[in-house]
Amino acid sequence: NAGVTQTPKFQVLKTGQSMTLQCAQDMNHNSMYWYRQDPGMGLRLIYYSASEGTTDKGEVPNGYNVSRLNKREFSLRLESAAPSQTSVYFCASSESPRGEQYFGPGTRLTVT
Amino acid sequence: GEDVEQSLFLSVREGDSSVINCTYTDSSSTYLYWYKQEPGAGLQLLTYIFSNMDMKQDQRLTVLLNKKDKHLSLRIADTQTGDSAIYFCAENPGAGSYQLTFGKGTKLSVIP
Numbered sequence: 001n002a003g004v005t006q007t008p009k010f011q012v013l014k015t016g017q018s019m020t021l022q023c024a025q026d027m028n029h030n031s032m033y034w035y036r037q038d039p040g041m042g043l044r045l046i047y048y049s050a051s052e053g054t055t056d057k058g059e060v061p062n063g064y065n066v067s068r069l070n071k072r073e074f075s076l077r078l079e080s081a082a083p084s085q086t087s088v089y090f091c092a093s094s095e096s097p098r099g100e101q102y103f104g105p106g107t108r109l110t111v112t
Numbered sequence: 113g114e115d116v117e118q119s120l121f122l123s124v125r126e127g128d129s130s131v132i133n134c135t136y137t138d139s140s141s142t143y144l145y146w147y148k149q150e151p152g153a154g155l156q157l158l159t160y161i162f163s164n165m166d167m168k169q170d171q172r173l174t175v176l177l178n179k180k181d182k183h184l185s186l187r188i189a190d191t192q193t194g195d196s197a198i199y200f201c202a203e204n205p206g207a208g209s210y211q212l213t214f215g216k217g218t219k220l221s222v223i224p
Contacts, residue, residue, distance in 0.1 A: 004154075042200065042216040043155075058211060090154055098204055100145060101212060103154035 002026055004104035006091050012110045013081045021076040021107050023091030031094045032074035033058075033101060034066060036087040043090065049074055050097040081111045118201055118215035125223050130188040132218045134201030137182060141203040144177065146186045149198045149217070158186070158199075188220075196222045 007022045025032065034046040035058075045058030047066040055066050063085060065077045074093075078085060088108050092101040115137045124130045136144070142163050147155040161168045161175045161184070168175045174187040188195055198217040205213065 040216060043214040045211050048211070092155075098142070100143070100157050100160055102157065103147075105154045 004091055004093055004102055006089075006104040006107050008107060009105070010108045012112065013078075014112055015082060017081050018077065018079050019081065019109075020078075021089055021091075021109075022073070023075065023104060024073045025091075025093040025102075026072065027093060027095070027102065028071070029093035029095050029102075030071070031097045031099070032068065033092040033094075034064070034074070034076045035090045035092065036060065036085075037090060037106075038087050046076065046089075081109075083111045085109065086111045116201055116203055116213050116215035118199075118218045120216065121219050121221070123221045123223060124191050126191060126193060128191055130186075130191045130195065130220055130222075132186045132188075132199050132201075132220065134184040134186075134215055135182055136184065136201070136203045136213075138203055138205045138213070139179075139182065141205055143204040144175075144184050145202040145204070145212070146173075146175065147200040147202060147214075149200065151197075155200060191220075191222050193222045193224055196220055 004025045030051045033048040035043040037043050044060045049055045049068040052071045067075045088106045090106050091104040094101045117135045145160040146158045148158050149155050172189045176185045198219050200217045201215040202212045
């Protein structure tokens with residue numbers, strides 16, 4: 001039982017490049033989330049998926065897209081990376097939309 | 113709007129008790145959470161309290177909730193160097209919201 005896994009762990013992109021961050025959970029959770037963590041800003045919700053087949057914007061969705069591929073997987077895509085997207089990205093899941101959330105180890109992204 | 117406030121730093125001596133405080137603004141919050149983040153890692157759920165409770169104890173951890181003042185605290189008894197981390201308070205607002213709102217985190221430093 002690995003919990004929530006994220007790939008890659010580290011990534012460096014040039015401005016304008018695209019990439020997809022992968023997240024998977026093996027807890028049979030219904031809801032999944034993507035956050036970004038910046039120094040002094042705490043965690044901010046980018047997108048979430050309350051259940052398979054649905055996605056909704058969070059607090060800071062601009063510049064991102066998501067796909068809930070199936071119940072296990074929730075990916076985050078940066079279509080044209082910008083330096084302002086340099087951050088640590090965390091995926092989380094919960095059994096129900098308002099339940100306690102379990103976090104992955106994070107992806108450290110640098111955009112130059 | 114929702115806002116969660118925490119002091120940014122706390123320093124205690126090994127063996128003393130630590131008290132980390134948090135205030136929140138959403139009076140309809142149902143659950144309040146404490147998460148721990150060690151360096152380079154994701155967030156780990158420590159404990160949570162339902163809004164109709166005043167106190168919850170779990171081994172060395174005691175959570176106190178003053179709903180009237182919208183004040184939440186986490187007490188760690190017999191603080192150890194392994195407790196050094198960033199502690200995040202988070203609230204789950206009332207019906208209709210799926211988003212956790214996090215504070216910016218309190219960095220706890222334990223002095224040997």
